[in-house]
Amino acid sequence: MSFLEGVLINVFILVIITQGVYLLTGMTGLFSLGQAAFVATGAYAAGIVATRYQAPFLLSLAAGVVASVVVSLVVGYPSLKLRRVHFSLATIAFGYGIESILNVSTGITGGAIGLIGIPNITRLWHVLLAAFLTIALVRNFKLCRYGRACVSTRTDEVAAQVYGVNAFVTKEIVFAFAAGISGLAGGLLAFYLGYLSPDMFGIPISAEYLIMVFFGGLYSQTGVILGTIFLALLMEMLRATAELRMVLYCTIILIFIIFRPTGVFGTWEFSRAWLAGLSGRAFGPGVVKEGVKDNGFKQA
């Protein structure tokens, strides 16, 4: 496997993960600081199934997804009933919980030393295919009634409920969906690295996913994808500066956030209508400019 392929695999795994974060934060307005723990759940489940039971690649990936979804339902059921701030707290607690479970259960997960001996199967086309499928799924989800329910829950939960949206079920669906996506990414990561350790999935990592989503544009799927690709590549390019790279990386993001807080892309979305508009054809009543005016976050 060439160096470039490794870099691209990393980049597109991140793209998959941030699609999940986009669903949660961008569309539904939930801040999860435990998303990395779902990646960990998926990665460990896939890794354990593969090393212990010699399960084939696809089955292991599926096991990872299922494990993440099940865990998300268990975590989400009580915590999504709480206030949004409390939900964020619960995800922090979940992140700590998963980390210590992985550290303690030495017999199953290898403890702090890590899980070793996972076969190296993931190739670039696997990841690209998974990323494409995820993006398509998320796009369709956004346009169908569940996606609209999510956006309305974010903008005004009470108003959404008045109009018959079950806010709790909507949040539960989106939480499970995001967890499934993270689990898939985790499985791919496990089969790419061949080795997993608990400190790869701490709360700072979840915070980094959030920052990536905000960088591209919280309310734009295109922005999230391109922003993630840009930041992940930036991280690789800064490898030349060795230890200073995290410092430079954070500084660049901070400058962007201060001067363009809505993200590089704002609410802009790549679409066929936009392409048509670019060539100067379709400016008419049929072209609806999409955009969320109200950012949906009230000052408490």
Next chain:
Amino acid sequence: MFFQQLLNGISVGSMYSLLAVGFSLVYNILGIVNFSHGAMIAIGTYLSYWCVRYLRFPVPLALVIAVIGAGLASMGTERATLRPLRRRGQSSVFFFIASLTVFNLVAALLTYISKGNIESYPSAFLTGSFTFRGLMIPRIDVVMLVIAILSLMCLTYVLFRTRIGLAIRAASYNLKAAQLMGINIDWVVAGTFLMAGLLAGIGGSLLGVKYAVYADIGNMVFKAFFSCMVGGLGNLTGAIWGGLLIGLLETFTCAYISSSVSPAITFTVLIVLLLLRPQGLSGRVTEEKI
């Protein structure tokens, strides 16, 4: 054994209380979760450590410098990140992300400077202990407790006996109304961040003396966040109780169960507590505004 753990838990908890109160102050006024508080904790820890280690300052002087440094850094962060966002009328979530980035930035910077090492104080000034009725009491625990009580008394004085305190309390009831009454909001917010930073500096530097000095010490902010919420949203007394509760839970699970599962148990207990009492321990129910 039990009483020693109790004292240990209370003194660590009192530090968490200070951190939580600082966190809560900012939350009350602006309704934002300010993770840059963690950066201030780390700055406090490292400033005092460097002053002792490289400049050979006595520990009390180093602590004072660290506390002032953290306060100023907090004010600077507010000036550089929050104010431009607020001026342009941006929503508070963007400050949440900016503060998270400041938190990451400071952690990265400190990792770079300290080369990822875990260090401890060279002098034995605060590390000794004395015996009282057969109990071995570490000096640092007593110092922490006393300093925490003193700083909370100072904070109460500032909040309830001075003009800036009055302004801060008014702003935390209703920011807009306070502004209409002629209170300079920029000034109030800067003052709040200064106070939060000072408290973070005290907590950070003393926790650094007690445990160790490492770049990720800013992660304590998550505990502050928890204490603040468990105690009750927007309630300073609640934040103090929350901090004590977390300190005690953590110490006892470490002592009697295992230090590696301690965070899991602590946070699970707290979440269960929040499920049973969503309004927090202090019990003031804040109605959700529509």
